[in-house]
Amino acid sequence: MGELLNVENINVYYGAIHAIKGVSFTVNEGEVVTLIGANGAGKSTTLQTVSGLLRSRTGSITFNGENISHIPTHKLVNKGLAQVPEGRRIFLQMTVRENLDMGAFTQKSGIDESLERVYEQFPRLKEREKQIAGTLSGGEQQMLAMGRALMSHPKLLMMDEPSMGLAPILVDQIFEIIQSLHKAGTTILLVEQNAQKALRVADRAYVLETGRIVMSGTGKELSASPEVQKAYLGG
Amino acid sequence: MEFLSYLISGISLGSVYAIIALGYTMVYGIAKMLNFAHGDVIMVGGYISLIAMMNAGLSPWVAILLAMVVCTLLGVLIEGLAYRPLRAAPSLAVLITAIGVSYLLQNSALLIFGANPKSYTPIITGTVHLFDGQLSISYVSLLTVAACIVIMVALTLFTSKSKMGKAMRAVSEDKAAAQLMGINVNSTISLTFAIGSALAAIAGVLLCSSYSTLMPTTGSMPGIKAFTAAVFGGIGSIPGAFLGGLILGIVESLSKAYISSQLANSIVFAALIVVLLVKPTGLLGKYIPEKV
Numbered sequence: 001m002g003e004l005l006n007v008e009n010i011n012v013y014y015g016a017i018h019a020i021k022g023v024s025f026t027v028n029e030g031e032v033v034t035l036i037g038a039n040g041a042g043k044s045t046t047l048q049t050v051s052g053l054l055r056s057r058t059g060s061i062t063f064n065g066e067n068i069s070h071i072p073t074h075k076l077v078n079k080g081l082a083q084v085p086e087g088r089r090i091f092l093q094m095t096v097r098e099n100l101d102m103g104a105f106t107q108k109s110g111i112d113e114s115l116e117r118v119y120e121q122f123p124r125l126k127e128r129e130k131q132i133a134g135t136l137s138g139g140e141q142q143m144l145a146m147g148r149a150l151m152s153h154p155k156l157l158m159m160d161e162p163s164m165g166l167a168p169i170l171v172d173q174i175f176e177i178i179q180s181l182h183k184a185g186t187t188i189l190l191v192e193q194n195a196q197k198a199l200r201v202a203d204r205a206y207v208l209e210t211g212r213i214v215m216s217g218t219g220k221e222l223s224a225s226p227e228v229q230k231a232y233l234g235g
Numbered sequence: 236m237e238f239l240s241y242l243i244s245g246i247s248l249g250s251v252y253a254i255i256a257l258g259y260t261m262v263y264g265i266a267k268m269l270n271f272a273h274g275d276v277i278m279v280g281g282y283i284s285l286i287a288m289m290n291a292g293l294s295p296w297v298a299i300l301l302a303m304v305v306c307t308l309l310g311v312l313i314e315g316l317a318y319r320p321l322r323a324a325p326s327l328a329v330l331i332t333a334i335g336v337s338y339l340l341q342n343s344a345l346l347i348f349g350a351n352p353k354s355y356t357p358i359i360t361g362t363v364h365l366f367d368g369q370l371s372i373s374y375v376s377l378l379t380v381a382a383c384i385v386i387m388v389a390l391t392l393f394t395s396k397s398k399m400g401k402a403m404r405a406v407s408e409d410k411a412a413a414q415l416m417g418i419n420v421n422s423t424i425s426l427t428f429a430i431g432s433a434l435a436a437i438a439g440v441l442l443c444s445s446y447s448t449l450m451p452t453t454g455s456m457p458g459i460k461a462f463t464a465a466v467f468g469g470i471g472s473i474p475g476a477f478l479g480g481l482i483l484g485i486v487e488s489l490s491k492a493y494i495s496s497q498l499a500n501s502i503v504f505a506a507l508i509v510v511l512l513v514k515p516t517g518l519l520g521k522y523i524p525e526k527v
């Protein structure tokens with residue numbers, strides 16, 4: 001299992017606010033790695049820095065052996081990095097199919113095959129192919145956001161709070177999908193507030209607290225840790 | 236018959252507004268900015284085509300093509316130099332910059348071409364006479380209406396079917412998400428300015444052809460009216476710009492004919508206020524709430 005993503009000592013600021021303070025972590029090929037932490041801990045900021053929407057003042061981000069710290073966001077998809085952004089951010093006024101097409105924007109070939117695979121994974125999307133995305137339910141929108149990201153055959157799929165705002169039954173469904181993607185060999189970096197569920201599907205996990213990584217270990221280890229239980233698992 | 240003739244001249248005027256409004260609305264839809272220099276690009280298109288025809292003796296069609304090329308380059312240049320550095324700036328700063336660019340273009344034209352109106356030979360001359368000569372329609376009017384319809388259909392197909400057109404819509408909805416899809420936002424915005432400016436050139440030629448005169452402020456008023464048309468129809472919406480332009484042109488023409496030519500502009504702008512009071516998003520403007 002080679003190292004796919006290596007984030008080394010990043011520091012991110014929003015103006016004068018020091019949001020990420022020297023964060024380092026790695027994701028190996030085939031792993032599901034999760035970053036958990038409370039609201040405002042810096043989870044989404046970390047993800048957005050990896051995808052280049054935000055920039056770190058220090059350190060480096062290496063993806064698949066290449067330093068991507070200064071590569072513009074729109075060039076990262078072709079390198080195999082896809083993100084399911086927080087709040088889904090699907091294109092609400094476009095159809096389901098058009099959203100998926102946008103996911104394959106940089107793909108030169110194999111779009112039909114990708115589409116077939118995504119429809120197999122999310123049959124609901126096929127049923128609603130021609131529907132305007134804004135009319136989908138919250139759960140369907142999340143599936144569309146995931147399907148859209150998968151259209152580019154990513155080497156690493158980054159998901160930002162995929163369970164946010166969904167009913168419990170849909171949350172379970174989303175985590176089942178994450179597990180099945182994992183089984184199919186997709187490498188996943190998952191950011192979640194739902195620590196319990198995230199730790200259950202994760203091979204390894206990092207705990208973020210006010211911009212710092214305060215703990216790391218396997219999903220099992222962290223689930224069993226008294227500190228994590230007290231702070232994030234409600235007991 | 237008189238009414239019909241006013242109506243037709245209104246449709247023709249409205250078609251020019253619609254072509255200009257399409258440029259406004261596309262740029263607004265994608266860059267979320269009001270490009271107040273858009274009207275002045277029309278004027279530049281007018282001068283380029285005039286020089287091409289009068290001084291260089293080129294055929295009108297080559298002149299239009301030349302005007303389109305120059306205006307496209309100008310639009311991309313304006314976007315790159317004046318607006319791109321302000322991408323993260325407050326929208327008021329961008330608005331003031333756009334007004335500044337507008338004055339820059341007008342005054343540059345004043346320096347180069349002088350303040351005197353130049354007479355503009357229409358690109359096509361002649362009229363069709365219908366109903367035993369009771370109704371006459373100029374070829375320029377017909378050409379204007381036809382051009383407007385072709386442009387509107389082409390743009391609709393472009394944004395709904397082509398890959399770049401879809402990318403434009405994606406950028407217009409959510410720039411960050413579009414970047415995550417691998418869409419280069421800056422080049423998409425440049426492309427939008429290029430298309431809008433090429434349309435402005437066509438509008439310039441048609442406008443000058445129907446009024447037969449041209450001066451540095453020629454683009455200013457039609458620019459503002461077209462902006463009104465875009466807001467009227469629902470800014471950001473392509474069919475809205477088309478509909479808004481047509482209605483505005485017809486309202487203006489009929490007001491001039493039956494109410495007062497001095498009050499025509501006031502009536503046009505009053506119509507805008509009424510529409511915005513009743514439907515703040517404009518006639519075809521959409522408001523899609525986000526599901527959480």
